[in-house]
Amino acid sequence: QVQFVESGGGSVQPGETLRLSCAVSGFPFSAYTMAWYRQAPGKQREWVATITRSSSTNYKDNVKGRFTISRDNARKMMYLEMNSLKFDDTAVYHCNAPNYLGPWGQGAQVTVSS
Numbered sequence: 001q002v003q004f005v006e007s008g009g010g011s012v013q014p015g016e017t018l019r020l021s022c023a024v025s026g027f028p029f030s031a032y033t034m035a036w037y038r039q040a041p042g043k044q045r046e047w048v049a050t051i052t053r054s055s056s057t058n059y060k061d062n063v064k065g066r067f068t069i070s071r072d073n074a075r076k077m078m079y080l081e082m083n084s085l086k087f088d089d090t091a092v093y094h095c096n097a098p099n100y101l102g103p104w105g106q107g108a109q110v111t112v113s114s
Contacts, residue, residue, distance in 0.1 A: 002026040002102040004095050009108030016085055020108050022078040022095030027102060030073035035098045036080045038091035039107075049080065050098065062088070085112045 004027075008020040020036070033052045039045040049069040050058045057069050068081040078095055092107035 004102060004105040006093060006095055006105050006108040009093065009110045011111040011113065012085055013114055014086055014112055016112075018082045018085065018110060020080040020082070020093055020110075022080075024076045024078070024095075027076075027097070027100070029071075029076040032097040032100055034071060034078050034095060036069060036078075036093060036095055038089075038093045038110075040088075040091040043091075045094070047098075048093070051078065082110070085110070087112050 003025045005023045006020060008018060010018055012018055031053060033050060035050040036048040037045050038048050048060050048063055049067055051069045051071050055071060059067060066082065066084045069079070071078045080093065082089065089110060090112045092109050094104055094107045096102060096104065
């Protein structure tokens with residue numbers, strides 16, 4: 001059974017840092033490109049960042065330079081380091097494999113407020 005389990009969310013002030021984790025099971029993690037997505041209140045889910053099998057990365061324009069995606073194939077884990085957080089980063093963050101699209105997990109809530 002494929003599972004993507006996100007963790008590490010929280011409530012922070014603008015400019016602070018959070019690190020999200022994605023634990024993957026029942027899935028050939030190392031063989032797939034992985035990605036982070038987010039869904040803000042009242043909006044559709046959007047793509048945030050991608051990491052390929054060989055750890056090449058790509059980012060949505062408004063997170064470039066602030067967010068860093070990484071993966072540990074041996075542990076079947078993916079991470080999203082989020083620095084200089086802004087109000088607009090408030091959302092539920094999800095992980096998935098864009099070329100597979102397994103079941104969506106509950107996500108990690110990130111709230112940026114003063």
